[in-house]
Amino acid sequence: MQMPSGxxxxxxxxxxxxxxxxLQENGAMSRGEIARIVGLSRTTLSEITASLLQRGAIVxxxxxxxxxxxxxxxxxRLALDPASAQFMGVDFGHRRVHVVVADASHEIMASGATRYxxxxxxxxxxxxxxxxxxxxxxxAGVHYGALQGIGIGVPGPYPAPEGRSWPRATxxxxxxxxxxxxxxxxxxxRFDAPVIVDNxxxxxxxxxxxxxxxxxxxxVYVRLSDGVGGGxxxxxxxxxxxxxxxxxxxxVTVDPAxxxxxxxxxxxxxxVASVPAILAACWEFGLPLENLRDLAxxxxxxxxxxxxxxxxxxxxxxxxxxxATMTLNPAKVVIGGEITQLAPVIVDQVAATLGADLFPxxxxxxxxxxxxxxDDDGAIGALAAVFHNSPLLARYPETADVKGGAGARDSTxxxxxxxxx
Amino acid sequence: MQMPSGxxxxxxxxxxxxxxxxLQENGAMSRGEIARIVGLSRTTLSEITASLLQRGAIVxxxxxxxxxxxxxxxxxRLALDPASAQFMGVDFGHRRVHVVVADASHEIMASGATRYxxxxxxxxxxxxxxxxxxxxxxxAGVHYGALQGIGIGVPGPYPAPEGRSWPRATxxxxxxxxxxxxxxxxxxxRFDAPVIVDNxxxxxxxxxxxxxxxxxxxxVYVRLSDGVGGGxxxxxxxxxxxxxxxxxxxxVTVDPAxxxxxxxxxxxxxxVASVPAILAACWEFGLPLENLRDLAxxxxxxxxxxxxxxxxxxxxxxxxxxxATMTLNPAKVVIGGEITQLAPVIVDQVAATLGADLFPxxxxxxxxxxxxxxDDDGAIGALAAVFHNSPLLARYPETADVKGGAGARDSTxxxxxxxxx
Numbered sequence: 121m122q123m124p125s126g127x128x129x130x131x132x133x134x135x136x137x138x139x140x141x142x143l144q145e146n147g148a149m150s151r152g153e154i155a156r157i158v159g160l161s162r163t164t165l166s167e168i169t170a171s172l173l174q175r176g177a178i179v180x181x182x183x184x185x186x187x188x189x190x191x192x193x194x195x196x197r198l199a200l201d202p203a204s205a206q207f208m209g210v211d212f213g214h215r216r217v218h219v220v221v222a223d224a225s226h227e228i229m230a231s232g233a234t235r236y237x238x239x240x241x242x243x244x245x246x247x248x249x250x251x252x253x254x255x256x257x258x259x260a261g262v263h264y265g266a267l268q269g270i271g272i273g274v275p276g277p278y279p280a281p282e283g284r285s286w287p288r289a290t291x292x293x294x295x296x297x298x299x300x301x302x303x304x305x306x307x308x309x310r311f312d313a314p315v316i317v318d319n320x321x322x323x324x325x326x327x328x329x330x331x332x333x334x335x336x337x338x339x340v341y342v343r344l345s346d347g348v349g350g351g352x353x354x355x356x357x358x359x360x361x362x363x364x365x366x367x368x369x370x371x372v373t374v375d376p377a378x379x380x381x382x383x384x385x386x387x388x389x390x391x392v393a394s395v396p397a398i399l400a401a402c403w404e405f406g407l408p409l410e411n412l413r414d415l416a417x418x419x420x421x422x423x424x425x426x427x428x429x430x431x432x433x434x435x436x437x438x439x440x441x442x443x444a445t446m447t448l449n450p451a452k453v454v455i456g457g458e459i460t461q462l463a464p465v466i467v468d469q470v471a472a473t474l475g476a477d478l479f480p481x482x483x484x485x486x487x488x489x490x491x492x493x494x495d496d497d498g499a500i501g502a503l504a505a506v507f508h509n510s511p512l513l514a515r516y517p518e519t520a521d522v523k524g525g526a527g528a529r530d531s532t533x534x535x536x537x538x539x540x541x
Numbered sequence: 542m543q544m545p546s547g548x549x550x551x552x553x554x555x556x557x558x559x560x561x562x563x564l565q566e567n568g569a570m571s572r573g574e575i576a577r578i579v580g581l582s583r584t585t586l587s588e589i590t591a592s593l594l595q596r597g598a599i600v601x602x603x604x605x606x607x608x609x610x611x612x613x614x615x616x617x618r619l620a621l622d623p624a625s626a627q628f629m630g631v632d633f634g635h636r637r638v639h640v641v642v643a644d645a646s647h648e649i650m651a652s653g654a655t656r657y658x659x660x661x662x663x664x665x666x667x668x669x670x671x672x673x674x675x676x677x678x679x680x681a682g683v684h685y686g687a688l689q690g691i692g693i694g695v696p697g698p699y700p701a702p703e704g705r706s707w708p709r710a711t712x713x714x715x716x717x718x719x720x721x722x723x724x725x726x727x728x729x730x731r732f733d734a735p736v737i738v739d740n741x742x743x744x745x746x747x748x749x750x751x752x753x754x755x756x757x758x759x760x761v762y763v764r765l766s767d768g769v770g771g772g773x774x775x776x777x778x779x780x781x782x783x784x785x786x787x788x789x790x791x792x793v794t795v796d797p798a799x800x801x802x803x804x805x806x807x808x809x810x811x812x813v814a815s816v817p818a819i820l821a822a823c824w825e826f827g828l829p830l831e832n833l834r835d836l837a838x839x840x841x842x843x844x845x846x847x848x849x850x851x852x853x854x855x856x857x858x859x860x861x862x863x864x865a866t867m868t869l870n871p872a873k874v875v876i877g878g879e880i881t882q883l884a885p886v887i888v889d890q891v892a893a894t895l896g897a898d899l900f901p902x903x904x905x906x907x908x909x910x911x912x913x914x915x916d917d918d919g920a921i922g923a924l925a926a927v928f929h930n931s932p933l934l935a936r937y938p939e940t941a942d943v944k945g946g947a948g949a950r951d952s953t954x955x956x957x958x959x960x961x962x
Contacts, residue, residue, distance in 0.1 A: 338783045352868070354775045361870025362759045365905050372864045373898045384901040439794070443864045446793045447773070449782025477794045479786070480805040486783070 135160060135168050140177065140200065145330070145507050147226030148181045148199035169198060176201060181225050199225035205268040207506045210249055210307070211320055211498030212274050214238045217249045218499040221262050226507070230260035231499070246306045253310075267313045271502030272303060273320030316505050318358065321456075322367055323501030324493060325351025326358050328454045330504055331492050336451040340444050340486070342369050342437070344398075344457035344466070345495065347382075348390040354448060358505065370394070372440045389440050393433045395459055401429045416462040427465060434466045438473025445474060445486055456491030464490070556581060556589050561598065561621065566751065566928050568647030569602045569620035590619060597622060602646050620646035626689040628927045631670055631728070632741055632919030633695050635659045638670045639920040642683050647928070651681035652920070667727045674731075688734045692923030693724060694741030737926045739779065742877075743788055744922030745914060746772025747779050749875045751925055752913050757872040761865050761907070763790050763858070765819075765878035765887070766916065768803075769811040775869060779926065791815070793861045810861050814854045816880055822850045837883040848886060855887045859894025866899060866907055877912030885911070 138158040143149065146157065155165045172178045179201045185194035205224035210217065215238050220231040234252045236245060256262050304315045325341035339353040348370025352359040359366040370390040371383050378387025391397055395412060402409045402418070407425040409415050418426035441453055453474065460466050471488035478485050493500055559579040564570065567578065576586045593599045600622045606615035626645035631638060636659050641652040655673045657666060677683050725736045746762035760774040769791025773780040780787040791811040792804050799808020812818055816833060823830045823839070828846040830836050839847035862874055874895065881887050892909035899906050914921055 336783070338787075350868075354780055355778055357776055357778075359775055359869065362757070362872035362907070363870060363905055365870040365900070366759075366868070368867050368870070368900075371900060372867045373860070376897070385898075440864065443793045443861065444868050446789050447771075447787070447865050447868060448780065449784060449786040449789070451783035476797070477806075479789075479792060 132168070135164065136172060139165070139168050139172065143178060143198065143200050144224070146335075147507075148197040150184050150195035150197050152195060154198065173198075177204075202227065203266065205266050206262070206264060207268055207503055208253070208264070208270045208311075208313075209499040209501070209503030209506065210270065210272045211323075211502055212245060212249070212272070212303070213320070213498065214275055217245060217252065218496065219249065219252050219256065220499040220503060221256060221264075222503055224268075230256040230262045232256055232259075242303060246303045249303075250306065250310060264311060267311050269506035270307050270311060270313055270315045271323065271505040272307065272315060272317045273323045273498045273502045274303070274317060275320060316502075318360070318502075318505060319349075319351070319364075319367075320498045320501065321349035322351035322358055322360075323505055324456060324491070324498060325353055325367070325454070325501075326508070327493050327497065327501035327504045328456070328491060329353040329356075329452070330508075338448060338450040339452045339454060340369075340441060340448060340450045341367070341454045341456060341491075342441060343491070343495075344393055344437075344455065344459050345395055348388075348394050348437075352444075352448065353450075358508075369440055369444060372443075374436050374440060389437065393437045395457070398429055398433050398459070401433070402426060405429060412458060412462060415459070419463045419465070426463075430463050430465050431469045434469035435473045437466075438470040439477060441470060441488075442474045442477030445478060450486045453486045453488045454491050455488070456493075456495070458495060460490045461494075553589070556585065557593060560586070560589050560593065564599060564619065564621050565645070567756070568928075569618040571605050571616035571618050573616060575619065594619075598625075623648065625687060627683070627685060627687050628689055628924055629674070629685070629691045629732075629734075630920040630922070630924030630927070631691065631693045632744075632923055633666060633670070633693070633724070634741070634919065635696055638666060638673065639917065640670065640673050640677065641920040641924055642677060642681075642685075643924055645689075651677040651683045653677055653680075663724060667724045670724075671727065671731060685732060688732050690927035691728050691732060691734055691736045692744065692926040693728065693736060693738045694744045694919045694923045695724070695738060696741060737923075739781070739923075739926060740770075740772070740785075740788075741919045741922065742770035743772035743779055743781075744926055745877060745912070745919060746774055746788065746875070746922075747929070748914050748918065748922035748925045749877070749912060750774040750777075750873070751929075759869060759871040760873045760875060761790075761862060761869060761871045762788070762875045762877060762912075763862060764912070764916075765814055765858075765876065765880050766816055769809075769815050769858075773865075773869065774871075777929075779929075790861055790865060793864075795857050795861060810858065814858045816878070819850055819854050819880070822854070823847060826850060833879060833883060836880070840884045840886070847884075851884050851886050852890045855890035856894045858887075859891040860898060862891060862909075863895045863898030866895060870905065871907045874907045874909045875912050876909070877914075877916070879916060881911045882915075 135158070138160075139154060142154055142157045149157070151162065151165055151169060154169070155162050158165070160168070169178065173180070177200070178198050180196045181199045181202065182197050183194035184197055202223040202225040206229065207222050209220045209222070216233050216235045218231070218233045221229045223229055232252050232255060234248050236248055257264070304317045308315045321341070321343050324343065325339060328341055329336055329339040337353065337356040340350070341352070342348065342350040350367040350369035352367045361367075371381065371385065371388045373385060373387050374389050374392060375387035379391040380386055381388035381391050399409050399411070399415065402415070402425055405425045405428070407418060407423060409418060415426060419430070437455075445453065453470070455467050455470060467488060467490050474488060475485055556579070559581075560575060563575055563578045570578070572583065572586055572590060575590070576583050579586070581589070590599065594601070598621070599619050601617045602620045602623065603618050604615035605618055623644040623646040627650065628643045630641045630643070637654050637656045639652070639654045642650045644650055653673050653676060655669050657669055678685070725738045729736045742762070742764050745764065746760060749762055750757055750760040758774070758777040761771070762773070763769065763771040771788040771790035773788045782788075792802065792806065792809045794806060794808050795810050795813060796808035800812040801807055802809040802812050820830050820832070820836065823836070823846055826846045826849070828839060828844060830839060830847075836847060840851070858876075866874065874891070876888050876891060888909060888911050895909060896906055
């Protein structure tokens with residue numbers, strides 16, 4: 121095949137971009153791990169990393185000696201120059217905001233939280249979050265001089281559906297707030313950095329997909345709490361849907377004649393598998409439980425009503441997840457929410473029901489597991505989104521534009537805490 | 542924000558790539574259409590297109606006078622130089638193979654079909670397809686000298702699940718063949734061009750998503766025929782899933798106690814909404830129909846049994862599509878298969894059932910419509926896959942590597958039929 125001139129330079133640039141992207145998405149890795157992820161030979165990869173090291177685009181951060189099992193020579197771990205970038209994750213909950221800041225090698229540099237009331241308006245929440253960010257400068261010396269991106273998680277669908285008529289008032293009269301306007305602008309103006317905003321359950325799905333060393337490209341995530349939320353990762357990307365509502369597994373109809381749901385329909389999964397629905401079902405069968413702690417006690421005592429209610433709810437959840445699995449063929453299904461930690465029967469029952477609803481071949485069945493990150497780890501999900509979407513790669517030094525040079529290899533995370541010029 | 546040197550060139554290159562990608566994916570368009578799709582101002586776009594025209598990467602193919610409604614000055618339509626690339630779509634059905642060849646402006650240059658028996662082995666089907674391709678050279682003068690990519694659609698899941706134990710034998714003993722190995726290699730070796738192979742129902746989903754001027758990024762496609770197949774487009778990309786099974790809506794369980802399905806489960810959607818299932822249900826209710834033509838007659842006579850059976854099957858289909866819609870939030874749901882053309886009640890009933898299963902807001906409801914492309918248009922789907930995935934863009938002329946120049950503007954589709962050097 122004829123190769124136009126310049127094609128070799130393009131191929132090399134493409135290889136470099138894949139290496140840098142792998143480091144950005146996964147943090148520090150050995151050459152072997154990088155080679156496996158980007159699908160290059162060790163020889164080609166060594167040429168690429170040598171060039172990137174020489175130009176200061178990446179650095180050697182440590183060896184994998186401490187993580188390595190067994191013997192063998194420890195391998196150097198490479199990373200984007202930690203000082204070359206900072207990433208911020210912000211998670212707005214109904215009653216608090218969490219902030220974490222990480223460097224380019226994915227090490228957490230600083231984190232903190234501020235509480236507020238669940239009636240606090242968005243403008244005030246945003247101001248509290250920005251004040252928290254300033255406090256991290258004072259307390260941890262983080263100056264955001266190389267901030268590459270900010271991920272912000274918010275409760276509720278994002279972007280909010282047109283007309284903002286969803287979600288409706290609940291039967292008890294509580295009105296759920298639509299996703300906030302202005303929070304992205306406030307952060308972008310303060311830091312002059314790109315901002316990604318998304319639903320925090322969806323960001324949690326992304327964090328689960330890339331957590332640990334066994335990251336997956338296709339994942340279905342569902343979280344049981346006051347409601348039932350969800351998020352999808354398809355082909356390595358978070359799915360938003362055409363109007364920001366993708367992943368709303370909690371509002372799949374499981375019984376058209378079922379109980380009214382706060383969304384205005386009847387018989388949604390949420391009316392069966394949310395924490396309040398499960399507690400209410402226990403009451404109905406004669407086991408009065410006030411909260412999750414009571415439920416945990418009942419589970420610990422192997423109370424038959426709690427077991428039956430949990431199995432039934434998880435069975436219904438399993439059928440919904442089963443349909444989603446036939447639709448999306450994920451490698452992994454993750455069930456989140458504190459209740460799944462307290463009641464392991466949920467994950468077991470979902471796996472059993474799901475298995476019966478799939479093609480009768482083992483190869484199509486996803487791993488079903490409880491969430492690794494807790495509900496409080498939302499800011500990690502927001503960070504994951506920026507690791508995946510930062511524009512950093514468009515600006516890494518080209519061959520003609522070497523910065524730092526070999527000296528940059530000695531950069532440490534402290535180096536990042538410099539004042540914006 | 543500090544801008545490293547070279548960043549302006551990178552920004553321009555990014556803009557150019559977006560323009561070229563839009564033209565590759567959509568074929569010829571006016572500057573106004575391009576500006577809308579890539580999100581650039583008319584001024585910036587004009588600079589970009591002027592540079593690309595000057596370098597011969599794109600050409601003016603015609604004006605939109607013939608397509609334009611109302612008055613106003615006709616706009617020039619721009620396209621990748623038609624002679625710069627050819628794309629081939631190949632659709633293997635159970636009893637025939639279709640081939641179409643298009644140029645870079647998406648005009649069909651040649652097409653043809655060859656029949657075979659449904660017991661014909663894959664090796665022979667591949668040979669017949671390659672012979673058909675040669676015949677197009679003789680009959681239509683197409684020489685594949687600038688072939689950029691080949692899309693191949695095959696029946697059944699692709700890639701085939703591990704162990705190839707799916708699909709199983711049907712109750713009547715027919716064994717469905719797994720997707721072929723070797724067909725991709727045979728085409729790649731013959732043409733020295735990249736080959737994309739995928740399930741042909743999935744490729745049809747992509748073709749529906751990008752058909753017409755109202756292309757959508759998120760689509761759920763389901764096709765009713767001897768079985769029930771499906772395909773998903775999410776965020777503009779075709780979804781494969783972790784083991785090639787994404788989009789198998791026909792095997793979502795709708796009744797765990799239902800009829801045995803050829804996949805080995807019970808009560809799959811396919812046992813209710815496939816053409817054989819619908820015909821069998823008509824028999825059960827006293828309306829003996831042999832085939833789709835009989836069903837079309839019954840529908841034309843408004844036979845109450847046919848109407849009831851179709852509504853019930855479509856209602857079940859609507860619930861499955863409703864769950865998929867809550868999961869994926871698509872902009873459009875497309876129901877394919879000849880039966881949907883014969884019985885419009887199917888699409889109407891799916892839309893009604895689906896509507897009841899969604900959030901009670903209009904903004905979240907997808908358009909539901911019958912497929913635009915027929916079952917015989919599979920090769921168009923295969924072409925769509927290469928338009929979206931061709932490596933052409935990595936090789937378009939850089940500023941330093943001008944080819945063709947202004948003279949290339951006069952190229953026509955005939956110019957593409959040159960012999961490989």
